[in-house]
Amino acid sequence: MTAVDEIRSIEAGSAPARFARGWHCVGLASAYRDGKPHGLEAFGTKIVIWAGADGALHALDGYCRHMGGDLSKGQVAGDEVACPFHSWRWGGDGRCKEIPYARRVPPRARTRSWPVLERNGHVFVWHDPEGNPPPDDVTIPEFEGYGSGEWTDWTWSELLVENSHSREIIDNMVDMAHFFYIHKGLPTYFKNVFDGHLATQYYAGTSHEEAATGAPIDIGRFEGQSTKSEATYFGPSYLVDWLDNSYGSMTVSSILITTHYPVTATSFMLQYGMIVKRIPGLDDETMATVAQKMTAMIGEGFLGDVEIWKHKSRIDNPLLCDEDGPVYQLRRWYEQFYVDVADVTPEMTQRFEFEIDTTRAVESWQSELVAAAQAGATVPDEPTAGGV
């Protein structure tokens, strides 16, 4: 029997037991500034996050080292969090500052503190299984113009994905064809670049509706398409998508965030939200509505992904055709966050570029859409969003 006659088997492997090293977004900063401690099930444990009286955000292991009380059920007291059980006061540095009923604090009263970063209105927690502090070169960048009033406020939604590993959502970065089958998009340009701790997807495309008219489609062109998206993972989980959608002569520019943190080794919290650049002549309320509508559309798209993830097999040996993106190289890039720093190999971080030839895919999809339109089938009228 030759290789081509052999039956292909799936190597399912198993999800890694450890969690990725990196900054993980845990939501909007404004949500944590309500004067209360917040509990977060993440990284296989519970974390408490609060804003002190000075406004700084802090994160500690969620359980009090005294008798195990859940700190997130306690109160904010000055800059500290007070345990609901016996009011031990914990500072953001992980040290117990005061026990109101005791003359002295035991010298060993120190818990795990998680480094916190606030950027662009988002809160990030640093996770590193080796316990090292976050290096400066992997920090989250500030968005140009954010906070200047040029953009709407963040929309924000979250979705718990169970019985699945975040590698599934990372895989979407290179999955050109799923945009057609899951997200009702029609990609005409698709390129990936992995470099250092960044992974980028360049996507341009048109809508099913536009393609169904049979009008000629520009292939292999990034500029000037009705959907244009540049989406970059800054580390293992924070995807920033500079996304432009054009409707006739009007272009709506937005920044779409898709981010996740692991809850357990086999579940993760997916979060997404966007800001939209204000359009001259449109009032705040209208702009907010635009952002909400676009976010809702993106949420629909994620439900499509989740439906696939819920039922699919984990697969370590995907079998790829030429029109598929570089899944193996993407996963090699992703691996850098799951090994000790000393074990990161040059291959994991060295630059890799992959541009797909979409010619055949676009031809095939357009003829399918045109045929469906002629047969009177309904064609979805919503243009797609890029990113994942």
Added chain:
Amino acid sequence: MSPILPGRITPDDDRLMEELTCRRCATTVLVRKNTRTQTSIQWLADAGETCTELAEQRAAGKPTGLVSGCTALRETIEDAVTEGRISVLDEVR
């Protein structure tokens, strides 16, 4: 997970990438072209150090991961295809 051997795109595909040296800064990369439009480029060192164009971007404060590509390398590849030094796999079948 299945490792990828040097010069390969997937473990199931034995069409190899080929070495190519950029005419501008002499950076050597691995290249494979399935069609005139499709291109794979594997860099073999820190691109922001070895490539003049990407180094300029980095010096200007832009991470190389946010740069879509090097124009000199792109032109080098196009010329190599024209001159037959890099094959377009779909055309040599």
